[in-house]
Amino acid sequence: MDHIKRRDAGLAYVSDGSVLEQQKRARRLTQALNTADRADFDKIAGIVKELFGKSDGAWVNPPFYCDYGFNIEVGKNFFANYNCTILDVAKVRIGDNCQIAPNVAIYTAGHPIHPATRNTLYEYGIEINIGDNVWIGGNTVICPGVRIGDNVVIGAGSVVTKDIPDWCIAGGNPCKVIRKITEADRKFYYKDREFDSEAWADVQKRIAEKEV
Numbered sequence: 001m002d003h004i005k006r007r008d009a010g011l012a013y014v015s016d017g018s019v020l021e022q023q024k025r026a027r028r029l030t031q032a033l034n035t036a037d038r039a040d041f042d043k044i045a046g047i048v049k050e051l052f053g054k055s056d057g058a059w060v061n062p063p064f065y066c067d068y069g070f071n072i073e074v075g076k077n078f079f080a081n082y083n084c085t086i087l088d089v090a091k092v093r094i095g096d097n098c099q100i101a102p103n104v105a106i107y108t109a110g111h112p113i114h115p116a117t118r119n120t121l122y123e124y125g126i127e128i129n130i131g132d133n134v135w136i137g138g139n140t141v142i143c144p145g146v147r148i149g150d151n152v153v154i155g156a157g158s159v160v161t162k163d164i165p166d167w168c169i170a171g172g173n174p175c176k177v178i179r180k181i182t183e184a185d186r187k188f189y190y191k192d193r194e195f196d197s198e199a200w201a202d203v204q205k206r207i208a209e210k211e212v
Contacts, residue, residue, distance in 0.1 A: 007089060012112075012122045026051065026069040034063040060084065067109070074098070075132065089125025090144075095132035101156065106142045131166065140175075151181060 004022065006013035013019070033047045048060045054073035060080045066072060071088035075096035082102045086092055090108040108125040112118045126144040130136075134148055137156035142148070147163045154160060155171025155178070164170045169178045187194050195203055 007125060010090065010124070010126065012124050014121045015123065023067055026066055029069060030063075030065055033060070036062065038062070071108075080104070081138075087125075089123075090127040092128050092130075094130040095134065095150065097133045098130060099135045101136060101138035101140070103139045104136050104142075105140070108144050110144045137171070153181070 001009075001011075003013040003016050003019055007019065029047055029051045033044065033051070036043050036047065038044075044062065045059065048058050049055055051066070051069040052058060052072045052074060053070040055078065056074075056076045058074050058078040061082045063083055064080065065085045066088050068088050071090065072086055072092050072094075074094045075098070077097045078094060079098070080100040084100055084102075084104050084106075086106045087109040092106055092108060106128060108128050109123060110126070111123050124144075128142060128144065128146050130142075130148045131150035131152065133151045134154070135152075136142070136154045137158065139156055140154050140158045140160065142160045146160050148154070148160065149164055149166035149168075151167045152164055153169045154164070154175065155169065157173070158171045158175040159173040160170075160175040162174065164175065164177065167181050169181060170176060171178055187200065189195055194200075
């Protein structure tokens, strides 16, 4: 079995010449993305669509870095802020309405623990799955094999090493559930700060339009 097939089967593999050849496309596209006129929104959106394996109106604020691009699948209304890195050796699947803050790193890639084994150049990739309506705070690291559920907020600076269930706020290093998100959270935009009456009327209108 060649190393591309080994990689795609989730087995340990070596980044040989054939593997590196596959990375050239992503390197060219990310270079084009990261050097594009930041005000040329149409060009940026077009490069992102070409880069990702699946997307629907995705937006990425450059700079952005990835290994392949074709292993990244994002749903509707995906937004990634500045300096996002996705090492997509294995699939990275992200649902609808997900927001990624600056300096977030999503790593499917890893290396053996023992130095003798690691120095043989064998590595691995284990897929990451992120649900719908997830907000990932700045400077978060998501490690190989993690699943983050729907309607989750990951606090800034977290290191996510294990699965996170639906409908919760989680944070820390290692990242742990802090509390559940409930209906009582709906009227607040930051900690104990409630929407004012004008904004709240607009919020309700926007929610109703999305539910139609």
